[in-house]
C-alpha cells in the first residue's frame with residue numbers, strides 16, 4: 001500500500017490540528033475548510049476508498065460515524081445540524097486515496113446536486 005498524505009498525518013510526519021484519536025481512528029481539521037467547521041475523520045487502516053471496504057470493516061465504519069456525531073457535539077454544530085460526506089473515486093471527487101469522511105457544519109450548507117461545479 002503506498003503512503004498518502006493522510007498516512008503521514010496519522011504517523012505525525014506531517015503536522016495536523018488533531019481533534020480526536022484512538023487506536024483505530026484519527027480526526028483533524030481540513031487544511032482548506034469548506035465550512036466554518038470542517039474536520040476529516042480517517043481510519044488508521046490504510047483503506048484506499050469506500051469501494052475497498054470489506055465485511056470486516058463494518059464496525060470501523062460505524063465507529064467513524066459515532067466519532068462524527070461526538071465531534072459535532074463537541075465542536076458545537078450538532079444543534080444546528082451538519083453533514084458527513086465521503087467522496088469515493090474520481091467521479092466522486094476523491095483526491096486523497098486513503099478513506100476519509102468529511103464532517104461539515106457551522107453554517108447553512110448548500111444542496112448537493114451531484115453535478116460538478118454546481119454544488120455548495
Ligand code: 5GP
Nearest residue numbers: 005016028029030031032087093094095096
Ligand atoms: P477528498 O477530496 O479526497 O474527499 O478530500 C481531501 C481533503 O483533504 C480536502 O478537503 C483537502 O483540503 C484535505 N487535505 C489535503 N491535504 C491536506 C493536508 O496536508 N492537511 C489537511 N489538514 N488537510 C488536507
